[in-house]
Every structure is written in structure tokens, then in C-alpha cells.
Amino acid sequence: MSLPILTAVTDSVVEAGLVSAFDRRDLGVTVVRRCVDLPDLLAAATTGAARAALLSADLRRLDRDALVRLAASGVAVVGLIAPGDEDADRRLRQLGVVAVIPADATAEAVAGAVVEASRALADLAGPPALPAAFSEPLMGFDPLAPAVPAADQTEPGEPGEGRVLAVWGPVGSPGRTTIALGLAAELAALGTPTLLIDADSYGGSVGQHVGLLEEAPGLAAAARSANQGLLDVPRLAVLCRDLGGGLRVLPGISRPSRWPELRPASIETVLALSRRLASFVIVDCGFCLETDEELSFDTAAPRRNGATLAVLGAADSVLAVASAEPVGLVRFVRGLSELREVVPHVDPLIVVNKLRGSVVGGDPRREVSRAMARHTGREPVALVPYDLAGLDAAAASGQLLRDIAPASPARLAVRDLAALLAGVSGSGRRRRSALRRAQR
Secondary structure (H helix, E strand, O other): EEEEEEEEEHHHHHHHHHHHHHOOOHHEEOOOEOOOOOOHHHHHHHOOOOOOEEEOOOOOOHHHHHHHHHHHHOOEEEEOOOOOOOOHHHHHHOOOOEEEEOOOOOHHHHHHHHHHHHHHHHHHHHOOOOOOOOOOOOOOOOOOOOOOOHHHHHOHHHHHHEEEEEEEEOOOOHHHHHHHHHHHHHHHHHOOOOEEEEEEEOOOOOHHHHHOOOOOOOOOHHHHHHOOOOHHHHHEEEEEEEEOEEEEEEEEEEEEEHHHHHHHHHHHHHHHHHHHOOOOEEEHHHHHOOOOOHOOOOOOOOOOHHHHHHHHHHOOOOEEEEEHHHHHHHHHHHHHHHHHHHHOOOOOEEEEEEHHHHOOOOOHHHHHHHHHHHOOOOOOEEEEEOHHHHHHHHHHOOOOOOOOOOOOOHHHHHHHHHHHHHHHOHHHHHHHHHHHHHHH
């Protein structure tokens, strides 16, 4: 049985030659529709009439979102490029297209590549489904693996495969940004190249905390480049702001209304490249985990919380931040249950922020630890005191708490947390024991 395919080839001569050659039954492929443009191709893919698509690298408006939608419809993609066009080859591969062949290849070679691409997509675990970018997500299904740059593109630093740490917290401002910023600063102070990314689609403020201009390009620009297949490690490094001492910052969106720019598929690509730029990638993500867009009749509707879900799904570790006052603790316990459903493969590490005796009573460290163990089954890995004066001074000056108040009890607690996560020697044995107890 021949494999039904779609074509969207801009060179009409090349397309006509391939379509004519594919009429031969021995090649194993049959063209069921010749599409005139990308919207026509996407519409044809949703009908389920084809299992692969042959398209040109210069197809207008071709981006990662389009390729994700094709893969989610069960349509494998093979890219055609002009012979010797290295830029087009690199762009398609950065978009996630694995099979890229020159337009002057024989019909047999093209047909073979199409069949192999279709088999590779069919071998993926689970049925085709729209990923976190759209409604009805299938967690863990990634029809297009994040683009991995070639060896000659991993320029500055090349620290190796970095760890992604997502910092999450429930509604109510528990201090996600404070913890993320302080943790990134302390990890950099330990001598590990660190990148802090602001991926909060509701109220990102990392740039303001470190004195950057509100309209500075950052994650939105990186996501746009990733969506177009133009992002690599050197370009990502240019978009980051270097604060010195091994700390880089990728600011978030300046206004909440710009959330559609943070496409989840593009965020995954940014995170994959960030791993090669820094040893630790700290991501300050949004609080909301709802997927209410699934109620929409349009199953391809974009999701505001898709960026947060993409970050949590890609993270190696998740730091769940709780505010120590009673209302904050109740919100955290409820939110943690939902978080564990969203990222069942990651056991969140609990960080209690804004710890003070005036709202807890008795020994706040002991009382909060007991409450967490009783209601969540885990003890906190860090208890961060509420140093209002130090935090206010840092916010007013646009500087790091580490620099403006080095003796702050909040700073010292975050420094210990950074040492724990980095596995620093010295008191590392005691810290690792504490981490194991918290994970039991």
C-alpha cells in the first residue's frame, strides 16, 4: 500500500517532476494533494488523509508552530532545500525537521526519506495530540524534539548540559521572583555559569529587579527567533543581559497582554539551548496551571498557561515556593496537589519564604516544617526569613540582595539552598542528608 503524502513545494518544476515520479507504484508513496501554501497544507493535514508532507524550506510563514501542528495531526515532514543551501538546511533542522534533502535528489531518495520520516513519527509513544501550545495537551508527548545546535554553534562558554530549575508558587505572591533571583545570584557566586529566565506570563518583573529597561528584548525575542528557526546559542547569548560574575538574565515580557508571544514550543527550544549556555538555568514561571482553554470548541486555541506548563515539563527540578503566613500555606497545599498532577515525573522541592514568628507563633521554623510534613508529606529544603528591610533596599536600588545586604538572613538562607542544589563540599554531606529527608 502506498503512503499518502501532501506536497507544498514552491518550485513548480521540481514539484511536478516529483509528483509524476511518485505515480510509480514501486516507490511506495502517493500524492493525495498538492498544496498551494502553508494554510492549505495545515488544513489538508487535519483531514487525516495523509501521513507525510514534502515541503520547501522557503515556504512562506513556515515556523515551528506549523510543524508542531503537522506532527500533532500525524503528518511527518520532509524538507526540500536548494542544493548546497546550508542556511536553509540549518534553519529547517533548528525548527525540528530531521529529514532534509536537496531538491536535486532522485525520486527514489525523496520517497525513501518520506517513508522513513513517517515511520519515525509513528514510532513515537502515544497517539498524536496537540502539545502544550494548544488545548487538549498530552503531557510528555513531544512530536518535535527541541532543536539542538550543532557543535560549532555552542560558542560562548560551553559549560555542558546544564540543569533547568523551575521556580513555581501558587497565587498570592509567595516570592517566586525573589527566590529565583536570589538563587541565580548565589549559584553564580559559587562559580557556576547561571542563566535566569523570566517566563511569567502574568507579571514578570525580573528585569525591573535588576535595573533593566522595561522594553529590553529578552525571552519574547528569543521565542520569536526559535519559532522561525533562527535561534542558536550565540544569538541567545546576545539576547541575554550579562550582569557579571557568571550571571546572565533573559528578561520576560513587559506587559501581560503580550503572553501570546511566549509560544510553548518555542520556549522548549529556548530551554534546550539555554542548557548549553549555562550550567544552571533558573526559570521564574507563572502561578497558574489551569487548562480551561480545553473547553473551547477550537482545539487549536492558544493557551496562556502553556509557557508555564512547558517550563515545568522540561525542568529537571521544580522549586515550589510557599509564603509562611496561614493564608499562603493553605494556598500552597492546594496548589501543590495540582502541581504534582501537572508534573508527575518531578517531585517538587519545597521552599518556604517570608518566614516570621509574628504570623506563625512559637518557633516558626519548627511549626512550619511540621505543618508541611503533615499536609504535604515533605519537609522544606529551605526556610527563608522575611527580611523586609534588605529586600526593600535591593528593590529600590535595582541591585541583588547578595550585593546590597550580604549579611541578610534571607540572603544567607538562599545561599545555603544554592549550595545544596550545587552539591558544594564542606557541609555538603549535611545538606545532602537534609535533601534526602525532604524527598522521602
